[in-house]
Amino acid sequence: MAGGKAAQTVPQAAIPMDQLLRCVHCGLCTSACPTYLELGNEADSPRGRLYLMRAVAEGRLEWTADVVGHLDLCLECRACETACPAGVPYGQLLEAARADIARTYRRPWRERLLLALLRDMLFPYPGRLAAALRPVRSLRGALKRLAGLLPGDVRRMLALLPPGAPSACPPLPSVIPAQGLRRYRVALLTGCVAQVLFPEVNWATARVLAANGCEVVVPARQGCCGALHLHSGAREAARAFARRNVAAFDLDDVDAVITNAAGCGSTLKEYGHLLQDDAAASQAARFAGKVRDVAEFLAGIGIVPPAQPVHRVVAYHDACHLAHGQGIRSEPRQLLRAIPGLRLVELPGADHCCGSAGLYNILQPAMAARLLEKKIAAIASTGADTVATGNPGCLMQIAKGLRERGLAVDVRHPVELLAEAYGFSRAGDLSTGDDSSTRGARAGA
Amino acid sequence: MRPRAGLDGRVLARLAEIVGPEHVLVGNSATLVYECDGFTLERQAPAAAVLPGSAAEVAQVVRVLHAAGIPFVPRGAGTSLSGTTIPPHDAVIISLARMNRILHLDFRNRRAVVEPGVVNAWISREAAPRGYLYAPDPSSQAACTIGGNVGTNAGGPHTLKYGVTVNHILGVELVLPDGQVVELGGPVEDLPGYDLVGLVTGSEGTLGIVTKIVVRLVREPEGCRTLLAVFDSVDDATRTVSGIIEQGIIPAALEMMDNLVIQAVEEAFGFGFPLDAAAVLIIEVDGLEVGLDEQAEACAAICRANRARELRTAATEEERRLLWMSRKKAFGALGRLAPSYVTQDGVVPRTRLPEMLALTAEIGRKYGLRIANVFHAGDGNIHPILLYDERNPDEVRRVIQASDEILSACIDMGGSITGEHGVGIEKVSHMRRMFSEADLAAMLDVRAVFNPRGLCNPGKIFPSPGGCVEVQRPRRPAPA
Ligand code: SF4
Numbered sequence: 072m073a074g075g076k077a078a079q080t081v082p083q084a085a086i087p088m089d090q091l092l093r094c095v096h097c098g099l100c101t102s103a104c105p106t107y108l109e110l111g112n113e114a115d116s117p118r119g120r121l122y123l124m125r126a127v128a129e130g131r132l133e134w135t136a137d138v139v140g141h142l143d144l145c146l147e148c149r150a151c152e153t154a155c156p157a158g159v160p161y162g163q164l165l166e167a168a169r170a171d172i173a174r175t176y177r178r179p180w181r182e183r184l185l186l187a188l189l190r191d192m193l194f195p196y197p198g199r200l201a202a203a204l205r206p207v208r209s210l211r212g213a214l215k216r217l218a219g220l221l222p223g224d225v226r227r228m229l230a231l232l233p234p235g236a237p238s239a240c241p242p243l244p245s246v247i248p249a250q251g252l253r254r255y256r257v258a259l260l261t262g263c264v265a266q267v268l269f270p271e272v273n274w275a276t277a278r279v280l281a282a283n284g285c286e287v288v289v290p291a292r293q294g295c296c297g298a299l300h301l302h303s304g305a306r307e308a309a310r311a312f313a314r315r316n317v318a319a320f321d322l323d324d325v326d327a328v329i330t331n332a333a334g335c336g337s338t339l340k341e342y343g344h345l346l347q348d349d350a351a352a353s354q355a356a357r358f359a360g361k362v363r364d365v366a367e368f369l370a371g372i373g374i375v376p377p378a379q380p381v382h383r384v385v386a387y388h389d390a391c392h393l394a395h396g397q398g399i400r401s402e403p404r405q406l407l408r409a410i411p412g413l414r415l416v417e418l419p420g421a422d423h424c425c426g427s428a429g430l431y432n433i434l435q436p437a438m439a440a441r442l443l444e445k446k447i448a449a450i451a452s453t454g455a456d457t458v459a460t461g462n463p464g465c466l467m468q469i470a471k472g473l474r475e476r477g478l479a480v481d482v483r484h485p486v487e488l489l490a491e492a493y494g495f496s497r498a499g500d501l502s503t504g505d506d507s508s509t510r511g512a513r514a515g516a
Numbered sequence: 517m518r519p520r521a522g523l524d525g526r527v528l529a530r531l532a533e534i535v536g537p538e539h540v541l542v543g544n545s546a547t548l549v550y551e552c553d554g555f556t557l558e559r560q561a562p563a564a565a566v567l568p569g570s571a572a573e574v575a576q577v578v579r580v581l582h583a584a585g586i587p588f589v590p591r592g593a594g595t596s597l598s599g600t601t602i603p604p605h606d607a608v609i610i611s612l613a614r615m616n617r618i619l620h621l622d623f624r625n626r627r628a629v630v631e632p633g634v635v636n637a638w639i640s641r642e643a644a645p646r647g648y649l650y651a652p653d654p655s656s657q658a659a660c661t662i663g664g665n666v667g668t669n670a671g672g673p674h675t676l677k678y679g680v681t682v683n684h685i686l687g688v689e690l691v692l693p694d695g696q697v698v699e700l701g702g703p704v705e706d707l708p709g710y711d712l713v714g715l716v717t718g719s720e721g722t723l724g725i726v727t728k729i730v731v732r733l734v735r736e737p738e739g740c741r742t743l744l745a746v747f748d749s750v751d752d753a754t755r756t757v758s759g760i761i762e763q764g765i766i767p768a769a770l771e772m773m774d775n776l777v778i779q780a781v782e783e784a785f786g787f788g789f790p791l792d793a794a795a796v797l798i799i800e801v802d803g804l805e806v807g808l809d810e811q812a813e814a815c816a817a818i819c820r821a822n823r824a825r826e827l828r829t830a831a832t833e834e835e836r837r838l839l840w841m842s843r844k845k846a847f848g849a850l851g852r853l854a855p856s857y858v859t860q861d862g863v864v865p866r867t868r869l870p871e872m873l874a875l876t877a878e879i880g881r882k883y884g885l886r887i888a889n890v891f892h893a894g895d896g897n898i899h900p901i902l903l904y905d906e907r908n909p910d911e912v913r914r915v916i917q918a919s920d921e922i923l924s925a926c927i928d929m930g931g932s933i934t935g936e937h938g939v940g941i942e943k944v945s946h947m948r949r950m951f952s953e954a955d956l957a958a959m960l961d962v963r964a965v966f967n968p969r970g971l972c973n974p975g976k977i978f979p980s981p982g983g984c985v986e987v988q989r990p991r992r993p994a995p996a
């Protein structure tokens with residue numbers, strides 16, 4: 072039952088009231104919200120959360136532990152934006168509210184420590200992440216035996232790591248030439264988590280783009296997109312990352328900025344909004360205008376029909392930040408359907424969140440586990456041997472769920488399947504030294 | 517943070533024992549979100565909200581509250597447009613949101629058994645692969661619950677042909693306001709004895725809380741044709757409606773949207789409505805494939821005869837889906853035009869639609885309000901939507917006056933103050949104008965049989981019986 076912590080004052084204008092007022096309280100978003108469907112509490116629905124934000128903005132409530140708790144439980148999956156007829160920019164409002172919370176509400180030390188460690192020190196920096204993971208992975212066996220002694224947060228992070236040795240893909244070269252006639256020149260965002268944990272996805276992306284006449288450049292000075300910061304209220308840090316990226320890409324030189332991570336893509340596309348009052352505002356808006364998800368871009372230019380059959384039954388899971396965040400639903404399916412031999416089956420509730428949601432599965436393990444369980448059950452019901460999804464967080468989360476259930480289902484990014492269909496085997500052709508560690512399938516590995 | 521009087525620690529502890537402490541919500545921040553539903557002109561936070569997980573828990577919760585003399589209000593998704601779930605200040609909200617399982621789909625007998633918190637659209641979604649659907653399709657069907665549909669006897673575009681909720685409910689399990697559980701109706705049609713299912717359907721939660729519902733599944737029609745007719749005058753559109761009905765054609769749906777609505781839904785969904793049209797009609801005919809084209813053509817001819825400037829047919833299922841989504845989410849889309857709105861729900865004889873629309877426009881002018889119109893033209897059920905800014909108390913007052921005038925006009929024309937949204941808290945004051953004291957007394961007698969102490973959803977539907985205070989409390993405008 073509810074109790075309150077010491078309240079803190081909130082500057083009135085921190086959450087844009089005009090945007091909050093767009094919510095007409097119709098409730099059409101409630102049935103789209105994963106946390107509401109699980110808990111049934113209005114305060115854990117989009118409408119309820121907006122109501123709480125508004126109550127704080129109007130001074131009827133303050134940021135107390137329970138109010139903040141309802142906002143923390145939000146996945147920022149933005150399914151509510153898809154459902155909302157009034158066009159309430161829920162994601163932006165939540166980000167504003169979270170920034171306000173970060174400014175004015177003092178979290179318990181444990182939460183602060185975890186955020187500082189993961190969000191501020193580790194995840195955005197591929198070098199550090201890789202360095203941190205190396206001993207973890209080689210000591211996995213030992214750590215497993217020690218599992219009982221480790222704090223829950225650490226255990227949950229370990230459970231997310233793909234089994235087996237880390238992939239030995241070399242880093243991408245700075246330019247990958249187009250195969251055949253060059254039709255486009257594109258820049259690739261390599262991501263931070265993806266780069267370390269799924270280097271083969273970046274390779275597959277580059278290969279598939281090249282196979283479709285794209286010269287791919289990999290700007291050296293790019294960094295984290297800032298999504299984790301933006302979603303957890305560290306707006307200034309997110310803006311710093313955005314500025315750095317805007318400067319790192321030579322926009323005159325490329326037709327598009329490509330990402331294969333849904334979460335990064337939806338943040339990159341919002342750089343214009345994020346930096347609207349910044350010196351780099353117009354550059355940021357231009358940058359945002361050039362960002363394309365890899366599936367969106369490929370479907371847009373029309374792909375060279377792949378020749379190599381890929382005999383798989385594939386269920387496609389819509390990453391929230393593709394489907395709800397960027398409205399990209401048909402494109403990945405269209406690409407998968409173009410692969411000979413591949414049978415695409417409909418996944419029930421394909422666009423329901425899997426519970427990954429950035430750092431959510433570490434910070435909100437109970438809800439994340441409930442959503443993952445549903446997702447895995449839905450996957451199992453399709454009889455598919457492969458799940459395809461366009462976001463590294465979902466790849467990790469779903470693979471973990473499948474491992475835990477002992478299901479032999481592969482988890483792949485759609486571009487990996489396309490790469491296979493273009494004849495790049497995971498074993499060697501993707502890069503020179505890929506050792507092809509498999510994800511997902513190895514139950515109990 | 518202390519619970520209000522009446523609901524003391526002992527009662528709360530009992531409730532927590534029944535549903536689990538995490539499902540008993542008390543304290544400002546927890547109850548605030550329950551202070552209104554889809555109707556936001558009035559607000560009142562409950563003393564507490566409980567979220568039972570089963571029918572047995574509902575019954576136990578009700579028993580405890582009944583024994584303690586604490587009023588309670590059932591709530592589904594909270595999409596009511598008439599404030600049916602707005603509680604008196606000392607009441608407990610009983611939310612059925614956790615009871616959202618489809619218990620049984622029985623295609624051979626064409627029925628489904630569901631819990632009250634099941635979302636309307638889920639039933640058709642689950643039944644579709646077998647070629648069945650649940651026919652009543654209120655505009656909020658993507659979110660509203662079957663329990664709430666039973667409460668308000670919900671309608672929807674397709675009820676013109678298929679009937680409203682009551683025609684599709686075979687039986688319910690009802691927790692009476694004293695906590696007893698009764699089964700009404702059942703799988704067999706036309707049971708002997710009183711038709712209590714009919715009585716409970718539309719009773720707005722004043723006779724008890726429905727905890728299980730047996731609904732009818734109907735076969736999906738073999739085919740359908742969906743037309744969009746564009747008009748340069750609202751009059752022409754309404755004359756078309758009368759023309760179609762007079763010809764004896766019963767379309768599955770016959771819906772009208774006026775210019776303001778077209779602007780909003782076009783911005784929201786980009787269907788491709790012409791932004792300068794005065795009105796559009798959505799006309800759908802369905803049934804056996806044979807003859808459908810002729811029926812569609814007959815409707816098209818009537819449109820043309822009434823100066824439709826353009827006629828389109830949904831070419832694909834995807835186009836039809838988008839057209840219907842645009843129509844069904846029209847209310848919400850109006851949120852793009854103003855911070856708040858109130859949706860009225862009047863009924864007039866179909867022949868008086870043009871007159872009623874003209875009057876609505878005049879009322880809008882008189883009070884300086886923008887009023888949008890989207891409605892089920894086929895059955896004369898109008899939904900004037902009054903746009904306003906809830907931070908402007910003067911505008912709020914004008915909205916209330918204009919609403920009252922619109923509803924009074926409906927009564928004067930021989931219609932009704934609600935077609936499908938229910939009376940709720942909003943239209944209580946109009947009941948005296950619609951019914952004689954004797955009529956009302958008869959209804960209140962019925963309520964007294966089920967709900968003698970008036971604990972179950974007090975203050976709804978009826979004007980103060982014998983001075984029941986809660987219905988007389990003045991309208992409390994939204995906080996500025
Ligand atoms: S659907 Fe949109 S307008 Fe309706 S309650 Fe949800 S956020 Fe508000």
Ligand code: SF4
Nearest residue numbers: 104145146148149151
């Ligand atoms: S973002 Fe997702 S979890 Fe958050 S309120 Fe919207 S639908 Fe619910």
